[in-house]
Amino acid sequence: MGCSKNLVDSEKLATQLHASGFKFVFDRFDTKAKTVIINTCGFIGDAKEESINTILEFAQAKTDGKIKHLYVFGCLSERYKDDVVKEIPEADAVFGANNLEEILAGLKADYKKELVGERLISTPSHYAYLKISEGCDRSCAFCAIPLMRGRHTSVPMEHLLKEAEYLAKNGVKELMLIAQELSSYGLDLYKEKKLAELVAKLSDIEGIKRIRLHYAFPFNFPDDVLPLMRERANVARYLDIPLQHISDNVLKRMRRGHTQESTKKLIEKIRAEVPGIALRTTLLVGFPGETDADFQELKQFVTETRFDRLGVFTYSEEEGTHGAANYKDDVPEKVKQARKDEIMQIQEKISLELNHAKVDSIQDVLIDSETDEFYVGRSEFDSPEVDNDVLIQRSAGELKIGEMYKVKIINANEFDLLGELL
Numbered sequence: 001m002g003c004s005k006n007l008v009d010s011e012k013l014a015t016q017l018h019a020s021g022f023k024f025v026f027d028r029f030d031t032k033a034k035t036v037i038i039n040t041c042g043f044i045g046d047a048k049e050e051s052i053n054t055i056l057e058f059a060q061a062k063t064d065g066k067i068k069h070l071y072v073f074g075c076l077s078e079r080y081k082d083d084v085v086k087e088i089p090e091a092d093a094v095f096g097a098n099n100l101e102e103i104l105a106g107l108k109a110d111y112k113k114e115l116v117g118e119r120l121i122s123t124p125s126h127y128a129y130l131k132i133s134e135g136c137d138r139s140c141a142f143c144a145i146p147l148m149r150g151r152h153t154s155v156p157m158e159h160l161l162k163e164a165e166y167l168a169k170n171g172v173k174e175l176m177l178i179a180q181e182l183s184s185y186g187l188d189l190y191k192e193k194k195l196a197e198l199v200a201k202l203s204d205i206e207g208i209k210r211i212r213l214h215y216a217f218p219f220n221f222p223d224d225v226l227p228l229m230r231e232r233a234n235v236a237r238y239l240d241i242p243l244q245h246i247s248d249n250v251l252k253r254m255r256r257g258h259t260q261e262s263t264k265k266l267i268e269k270i271r272a273e274v275p276g277i278a279l280r281t282t283l284l285v286g287f288p289g290e291t292d293a294d295f296q297e298l299k300q301f302v303t304e305t306r307f308d309r310l311g312v313f314t315y316s317e318e319e320g321t322h323g324a325a326n327y328k329d330d331v332p333e334k335v336k337q338a339r340k341d342e343i344m345q346i347q348e349k350i351s352l353e354l355n356h357a358k359v360d361s362i363q364d365v366l367i368d369s370e371t372d373e374f375y376v377g378r379s380e381f382d383s384p385e386v387d388n389d390v391l392i393q394r395s396a397g398e399l400k401i402g403e404m405y406k407v408k409i410i411n412a413n414e415f416d417l418l419g420e421l422l
């Protein structure tokens with residue numbers, strides 16, 4: 001459950017279990033599995049609810065004798081362990097989020113150090129997430145992640161390179177670099193920002209055709225990755241950089257550490273240094289004290305900046321955060337939702353215009369899957385699951401999943417592009 005960082009944790013657990021002789025499936029509807037392990041998400045209200053409902057569903061399945069064992073770990077149980085233990089007596093064991101060895105011991109499996117750098121993946125075999133650090137040292141007022149994932153801890157570069165080489169040898173062509181906060185990679189371990197060095201070394205690995213950066217932070221951004229995006233064909237001109245807001249009043253209350261001016265300057269710099277780059281961002285509306293004037297500033301910013309991809313969350317008060325401790329959740333739910341809808345309407349129009357501008361362009365498209373009618377792929381500007389697809393008629397000929405093809409874009413809508421094989 002939850003984000004791609006949780007997915008990597010699940011894959012690492014599965015890799016260790018496999019080495020201890022366990023068979024495993026990632027399909028929650030596979031009824032053959034008699035042991036169920038739930039990796040939970042504790043990010044915000046909706047995600048927590050989904051995790052709790054899933055635990056309850058499998059607790060019932062255990063009571064009904066459909067499964068034998070139920071284990072729970074991840075962010076929700078890291079945050080609310082005692083409650084989960086008390087409320088779900090059906091669970092054989094409940095673990096936190098960051099202790100693979102403890103979970104394995106609880107499952108009577110060994111932790112094999114020699115497997116560091118190896119990973120069985122649950123994504124299609126041609127792409128994988130590479131989690132380059134854990135935790136976060138920032139203290140954004142709305143965010144409970146540091147409470148669940150702890151301080152920022154970079155994964156040693158040699159481990160990441162070994163893992164990427166292993167993945168490339170096993171057919172992975174595209175790597176999504178992920179973290180709670182990507183920009184700080186290396187600051188703890190090497191006392192300097194090392195993201196660019198890591199990306200350069202990953203880009204030299206044979207077989208890696210595409211490297212994509214997610215979850216960058218706009219303060220202290222490692223500018224030295226930009227030339228790599230501009231100059232290296234296998235470093236995608238793509239950046240996911242959650243900004244959350246643009247009004248100085250709200251950014252200050254959110255304790256984001258960046259300002260309207262510094263944010264706009266950074267976006268200008270990124271676009272100047274990497275022409276044609278696709279920018280994805282995430283915004284948060286309805287933060288306590290967000291005035292209509294603040295929201296107008298945000299709307300203006302979205303309209304002017306024309307992000308390629310954009311997601312919006314509504315503020316959810318999370319206990320233990322600075323926001324919950326210091327601010328009344330004073331923006332009515334209806335207003336939060338209306339503001340989210342307004343931003344998404346603006347973005348849908350922008351997305352349609354930007355997609356139309358891609359018609360007649362030539363794109364390198366990596367094929368992810370197929371339907372009865374189409375091959376479904378992605379260009380350098382689209383990350384799996386969150387961005388656009390490029391659809392190619394099946395009649396175009398036999399295409400291989402996991403291969404990259406030159407495609408001419410012939411049509412577009414706000415979500416997808418239609419392509420013709422060249």
Ligand code: SF4
Pocket residue numbers: 136137138139140143144145146180181217
């Ligand atoms: S940067 Fe802020 S929002 Fe992101 S994980 Fe850290 S505290 Fe949370």
